[in-house]
Amino acid sequence: MHPALSVIFFTTLSGAGYGLLALLGAGIALGWWPRDTTATLVPLAVGGVLVSAGLLSSTAHLGRPLRAWRAFSQWRSSWLSREGVASVATYLPLLALGVGAFSAAPGTGWNAAQRIAGALLALGAYVTVFCTARIYSSLRTIPAWHDAHVAPAYLLFAAYTGGLWLWPLGAIWRRGADEFDRLGIAPWLLAGVVLAALAAALVKLLYWRRIDDPAPVAQIGSATGLAAFGEVSAFERPHTEQNYITKEMGFVLARRHAARLRAIALLAGFAAPLACIVAALQWLSLAPAFAALALVFGSVGVFVERWLFFAQARHVVNLYYGARSV
Numbered sequence: 001m002h003p004a005l006s007v008i009f010f011t012t013l014s015g016a017g018y019g020l021l022a023l024l025g026a027g028i029a030l031g032w033w034p035r036d037t038t039a040t041l042v043p044l045a046v047g048g049v050l051v052s053a054g055l056l057s058s059t060a061h062l063g064r065p066l067r068a069w070r071a072f073s074q075w076r077s078s079w080l081s082r083e084g085v086a087s088v089a090t091y092l093p094l095l096a097l098g099v100g101a102f103s104a105a106p107g108t109g110w111n112a113a114q115r116i117a118g119a120l121l122a123l124g125a126y127v128t129v130f131c132t133a134r135i136y137s138s139l140r141t142i143p144a145w146h147d148a149h150v151a152p153a154y155l156l157f158a159a160y161t162g163g164l165w166l167w168p169l170g171a172i173w174r175r176g177a178d179e180f181d182r183l184g185i186a187p188w189l190l191a192g193v194v195l196a197a198l199a200a201a202l203v204k205l206l207y208w209r210r211i212d213d214p215a216p217v218a219q220i221g222s223a224t225g226l227a228a229f230g231e232v233s234a235f236e237r238p239h240t241e242q243n244y245i246t247k248e249m250g251f252v253l254a255r256r257h258a259a260r261l262r263a264i265a266l267l268a269g270f271a272a273p274l275a276c277i278v279a280a281l282q283w284l285s286l287a288p289a290f291a292a293l294a295l296v297f298g299s300v301g302v303f304v305e306r307w308l309f310f311a312q313a314r315h316v317v318n319l320y321y322g323a324r325s326v
Helices: 005-030 036-058 065-074 079-100 111-138 150-173 179-184 187-212 220-224 244-249 255-282 285-309 316-321
Strands: none
Touching: 005 036, 005 079, 005 111, 005 187, 005 285, 036 079, 036 150, 036 255, 065 079, 079 111, 111 150, 150 187, 150 285, 187 255, 255 285
């Protein structure tokens, strides 16, 4: 399919924002996150901005953006509507924690209400990301998306990119004498980022392997019911020039370009940030710089990966326009 930049920005920005909020909420719920006004408000604000920017960008590809509110009405049957409802509901614990952060006293723990709000924030964030993934994985008409790897990949990428955003933020405010304060990230969070990166890379490699040589879901013969008579091919294309469907649903990316872009996604998205983590552990005084580099490299890699996710998806309607199989 033709990769719409608005959708790519939506999935990357909102995914990172919800991943950040999920990690923060889980840390508060478990009592691992420091009860400090700055340490809470800064990631809450950044996560809220990322999520809001992503949601607003998602309306850019709509014909009538002002009617986007109507998507909320079909939550019983539509994953898009469920995503909208979950995204709005997630703002409630976010605001509750933001208000509660102003009364935070260093050295004191989170109370029961704040821990519950943190758990709800983490739950709402991941439910929203899961609904986003199901918008695509539920589409049987696009075989590359109707795959078991899609939802886990979205969830893992959210956790990974959320951690990459939390690291430089932590490096700004956590400048104490302790070594991990100088590193700018808690040990449990650093380990989570590394594990999420490795798991996300593995799932993405398995996904690419699956879509490279898929069993055809449909062919011209099966679509027309003429397969019993032998090999079937299109005698003439139904249109002499491109139309909306061929431009949006029939986007073709050459395999050599896909291989090059996949290498960029892996190197920039995973290898470079992991190298920055190793370097930061070696040179703690430069941890903020390595954290910023990891975020930049990771964001570029995830953007390329998400572009590929859309560019390599083909709709079964292409059979009508001459494709031999999808």
